[in-house]
Amino acid sequence: MIANEVKAELAAGKLAEYEQLSKIYDDIVKQARPRMTVEGQGKILLALADEDHQSQHHLASRLAMSPQSTSEFVAKLAKRHLVTLAKSTKDRRVNLVSLTPQGREEIASAAQEVPPFLQVLTEAEQDELYVLLTKITNAMYADIDAANPTLGVKFHKLFAGHYLNRFKK
Template identity: 45%
Template sequence: MPNITKQKNAASKLIEFNMVRHIAEDATRLGHSDYDDNQPLFKGQGKILLALSQEDGLSQKELADRLNLTAQSTAEFVGKLVKKGFVTKEKSQQDKRVVIIKITDSGRENAQTATAEIPDYIKSLTDEELDQLSALFTKINANLYEQIKATNPTWFSKFHKTVTDTVRDWFL
């Protein structure tokens, strides 16, 4: 049985890492002239680009369902992506009430560039440390997937496929 003190220490380091990582990302973005447009890929607009990179031509409702976003958030994010030229909106040929979202070449390039970037804090690790970190995250992620699956199997199926396809396509 693992030592509870060591578990607490590891948990505190993970919390610290998440906080410091967010602060570092914010500080980096603040220095850019396009601060409002330079948001992390796995938040909001980035989730939509990732989903469309894997399966283009989805309706706003399908995007919202797949990404567990509200209809309002999805519409807002899509609107911003249209303004940036990363996606287009068009009426469905089958049902004119449905809006189909398609990723542009620029949007696909943006998604691929952002997800293929290796953070500097990862580059500072040795090969042995990278192997250890990968093994630990594999175990942690497997446990988290099981928790999600037990709580909401439908959401797990959508979420798991999106994440694993992204990692496979862009990092391996």
């Protein structure tokens, strides 16, 4: 059991190292804008990618953020022309949020192009990695869902939809 514990720790450490390193990598090597993240504006884009034309209230409850924050982020996205606002005809209080083509592009481009460092793995290794990570992410989804049933499933759907759409075409 000791041995197992060490292996688990090593793996955990590497995973953490990878996470931190990937930030630095983006910074220094790609010299790129911080990728779309899963908070704030990015969270909203992701939710819209899953289901367009949502009301702010709908977004807020779905993403577990306050309506005020939602309003702020939507406004910022609108300013960046990634999103448009239109009052609902049925209920003129609600403001429907919709993705613009640029918004869709932003999301698509955030679906990573393959980073060059993955090329150091053989095809078989890439496969292995995919399998291992899938086990891990599935376990994470389960934990998230257990902790917050109303959110877990939704994020799963969000991510699954996001990262799989590319292969449907």
